[in-house]
Amino acid sequence: MDILLQQIVNGLTIGSIYALVALGYTMVYGVLKLINFAHGDLVALSAYVGLVVYMQIAGTIPGAFAVIIMFLVTAMVIAVVGVILERLAYRPLRTAPRLSAVVSALGASMMIQNGIMLIWGPNIRIYPSDILPTTTWTIFGVTVTFVQVVMLVITIVLMAALTLFINYTKFGTAIRASAINQDAAKLMGINVNMVIVVIFILGSVLGAVGGLFIGMYYKSISFNLGWNYGLNAFIAAILGGIGNIPGSMVGGYLLGLFTALISGYVSSTWAEAFTFILLIVILIFRPTGILGERVAEKV
Amino acid sequence: MKKLLVMVAVMLTAAVFATGAFAETIKVGVQAPITGQYANEGQGIDNAARLLADQVNANGGLLGKQLEVFTCDDEGQAMKAAICGKELVNKGVIMIIGSYTSSAAAAAQKTYYRAEVLQTTDGTSDELVENCYWTFFRNSNPNSAAAAFTADYIVKEQDFKRIAIISDYSSYAQGLADAVTDEIKKRDGNIVYSGKIKAGSQNFTPVLTKVKSLNPDVIYFSGYYADGGLLRAQQVQLGIEADFIGGDANDNVDFAKLAGKAAKGAKIINVPTPEMLPYDSAKTFLADYREKYGKDIPSIWALLNADGMQAFLKAIEETKSTDTKKMAEWLRANEIQGYSGTLKWDKCGERVGSAFMVYEIQEDASYDVVFPKVN
Numbered sequence: 297m298d299i300l301l302q303q304i305v306n307g308l309t310i311g312s313i314y315a316l317v318a319l320g321y322t323m324v325y326g327v328l329k330l331i332n333f334a335h336g337d338l339v340a341l342s343a344y345v346g347l348v349v350y351m352q353i354a355g356t357i358p359g360a361f362a363v364i365i366m367f368l369v370t371a372m373v374i375a376v377v378g379v380i381l382e383r384l385a386y387r388p389l390r391t392a393p394r395l396s397a398v399v400s401a402l403g404a405s406m407m408i409q410n411g412i413m414l415i416w417g418p419n420i421r422i423y424p425s426d427i428l429p430t431t432t433w434t435i436f437g438v439t440v441t442f443v444q445v446v447m448l449v450i451t452i453v454l455m456a457a458l459t460l461f462i463n464y465t466k467f468g469t470a471i472r473a474s475a476i477n478q479d480a481a482k483l484m485g486i487n488v489n490m491v492i493v494v495i496f497i498l499g500s501v502l503g504a505v506g507g508l509f510i511g512m513y514y515k516s517i518s519f520n521l522g523w524n525y526g527l528n529a530f531i532a533a534i535l536g537g538i539g540n541i542p543g544s545m546v547g548g549y550l551l552g553l554f555t556a557l558i559s560g561y562v563s564s565t566w567a568e569a570f571t572f573i574l575l576i577v578i579l580i581f582r583p584t585g586i587l588g589e590r591v592a593e594k595v
Numbered sequence: 596m597k598k599l600l601v602m603v604a605v606m607l608t609a610a611v612f613a614t615g616a617f618a619e620t621i622k623v624g625v626q627a628p629i630t631g632q633y634a635n636e637g638q639g640i641d642n643a644a645r646l647l648a649d650q651v652n653a654n655g656g657l658l659g660k661q662l663e664v665f666t667c668d669d670e671g672q673a674m675k676a677a678i679c680g681k682e683l684v685n686k687g688v689i690m691i692i693g694s695y696t697s698s699a700a701a702a703a704q705k706t707y708y709r710a711e712v713l714q715t716t717d718g719t720s721d722e723l724v725e726n727c728y729w730t731f732f733r734n735s736n737p738n739s740a741a742a743a744f745t746a747d748y749i750v751k752e753q754d755f756k757r758i759a760i761i762s763d764y765s766s767y768a769q770g771l772a773d774a775v776t777d778e779i780k781k782r783d784g785n786i787v788y789s790g791k792i793k794a795g796s797q798n799f800t801p802v803l804t805k806v807k808s809l810n811p812d813v814i815y816f817s818g819y820y821a822d823g824g825l826l827r828a829q830q831v832q833l834g835i836e837a838d839f840i841g842g843d844a845n846d847n848v849d850f851a852k853l854a855g856k857a858a859k860g861a862k863i864i865n866v867p868t869p870e871m872l873p874y875d876s877a878k879t880f881l882a883d884y885r886e887k888y889g890k891d892i893p894s895i896w897a898l899l900n901a902d903g904m905q906a907f908l909k910a911i912e913e914t915k916s917t918d919t920k921k922m923a924e925w926l927r928a929n930e931i932q933g934y935s936g937t938l939k940w941d942k943c944g945e946r947v948g949s950a951f952m953v954y955e956i957q958e959d960a961s962y963d964v965v966f967p968k969v970n
Binding site (some may be wrong): 310 | 790791792793795796797798800801802804805807808821824825828832833834849852853855856
């Protein structure tokens with residue numbers, strides 16, 4: 297029993313990261329119908345920027361402040377990069393065929409990945425292990441660390457805040473309207489360009505938090521980590537229903553639990569294969585994802 | 596005018612003396628990557644061989660003859676190595692020190708065999724001993740020796756009852772894990788888990804949680820340090836009290852950084868780094884090297900090549916001859932105390948015994964040799 301509970305804790309931890317990153321895919325897809333393949337690399341970039349920021353300020357101010365500043369500065373930097381990405385790689389192609397934008401996204405992904413490698417080198421970089429207290433609790437044989445609790449709490453708070461923002465603010469309404477029909481939204485006086493910029497800012501910030509979690513929890517970061525997490529988050533987004541915000545959160549956690557349980561009870565060798573089998577099954581039987589509504593494809 | 600005559604006379608004398616000495620030398624060939632990707636290692640081999648030769652010459656040489664060293668740069672490439680083989684044989688060397696890479700050593704191996712020139716190399720590839728040339732002496736240990744050593748330590752020395760083995764999907768890590776598994780089974784060890792992780796995937800807790808439920812005494816990991824450090828950190832985080840033993844690819848300073856506090860107590864099995872060698876002869880040689888070249892020897896591999904050369908020189912001294920056949924016979928029949936421990940060879944030139952050691956990582960991330968015990 298405690299083994300099952302431990303696997304659930306493991307799954308929720310990695311699921312938090314998947315969920316945060318998946319939200320970036322889902323929001324961009326919701327409004328632009330574009331799969332932002334560079335999103336995973338923004339996550340990797342965030343892990344590096346966070347490390348640089350932390351190393352600059354560590355020791356000069358109390359630890360808790362250093363962590364908060366690391367999160368704020370990194371989130372801002374990544375948000376700016378996200379906006380630049382949208383401006384340079386996606387906006388000029390907004391009216392072009394969708395395939396062009398996908399190719400542009402892949403190109404942007406390679407550029408960011410190789411940029412990281414040029415600046416910080418191809419070897420792994422290591423986060424200091426004392427950023428957050430290394431306290432560990434054991435409850436009914438299940439081990440939970442302080443970092444895991446922080447990750448879970450921050451993720452849930454951010455997701456709740458995002459849900460409230462989208463559903464209960466005027467700008468949230470504008471985002472939802474743009475997601476349904478951009479032209480109609482424009483006619484209603486919505487600044488769609490502004491909406492898209494905000495979408496990229498929000499997605500980048502959530503991805504940045506995910507990247508910092510990867511650095512703080514797993515400690516080692518490499519220039520190509522975006523690919524692994526990006527792919528898994530992308531699958532999570534499809535699982536929950538791409539374009540659907542609560543769906544991506546659920547998808548992230550479900551995928552985390554699924555891989556943890558498969559690795560634990562079947563075989564870690566097959567975890568990745570099963571992930572893709574799950575993806576195929578979902579696409580066959582429920583192509584819009586678990587929580588996805590039927591997308592309003594008008595005929 | 597008189598001055599000029601004196602100078603000419605001095606030069607002539609020197610020339611005669613030089614040619615005379617030339618005829619009376621024992622010629623040693625160094626085949627190593629002096630330039631290219633492995634230049635640092637190759638220069639280390641060359642420097643070590645020249646230092647040994649200088650020391651022997653300073654003590655009056657061997658059999659009344661001075662040693663003369665010829666170096667050929669193989670750039671770590673098989674094609675250049677084949678040329679080096681011919682060149683050094685033409686120079687009339689009786690022994691070859693090197694090369695660093697298995698492929699370069701193998702490319703020239705047959706040339707030396709035909710010319711009856713002894714060869715010692717640190718190459719670990721199995722193909723080197725397959726031909727069973729009598730001229731060949733490997734001074735390092737192959738991976739199979741690492742596996743036997745590891746199994747001995749786990750089953751016999753530590754007497755672990757429940758063993759978990761984890762590898763990744765690389766051919767190196769899988770090969771090592773398979774070899775260790777075989778050796779453990781030969782010694783009737785009880786393997787309770789054997790599985791693989793995906794290198795670079797970072798999240799190993801699902802596998803470790805499974806391992807925890809099997810309650811092992813020891814976890815052996817054959818993969819690389821980047822995963823090993825995280826594996827150890829997550830092992831401790833999950834409260835698995837088993838010992839952690841990593842294969843030689845875990846031997847990197849980043850292992851301890853990744854594992855953080857959990858690094859303490861983790862063990863790694865590898866050939867030792869030069870400065871960790873407990874033998875006095877090694878300490879003296881390393882100090883001499885530092886004094887002569889102003890830097891440390893690049894790695895254990897250069898030192899192992901020096902060990903091979905030492906053995907050859909010892910063979911000349913003992914057999915009182917530079918006949919390579921007699922030297923080889925003597926080398927196969929006797930044991931020599933080298934810098935890296937006992938040197939002994941089987942008939943195909945495989946080093947018998949083992950230079951491997953178990954290190955335990957200390958609180959300050961330094962290594963401490965815990966096995967074999969040296970007094």
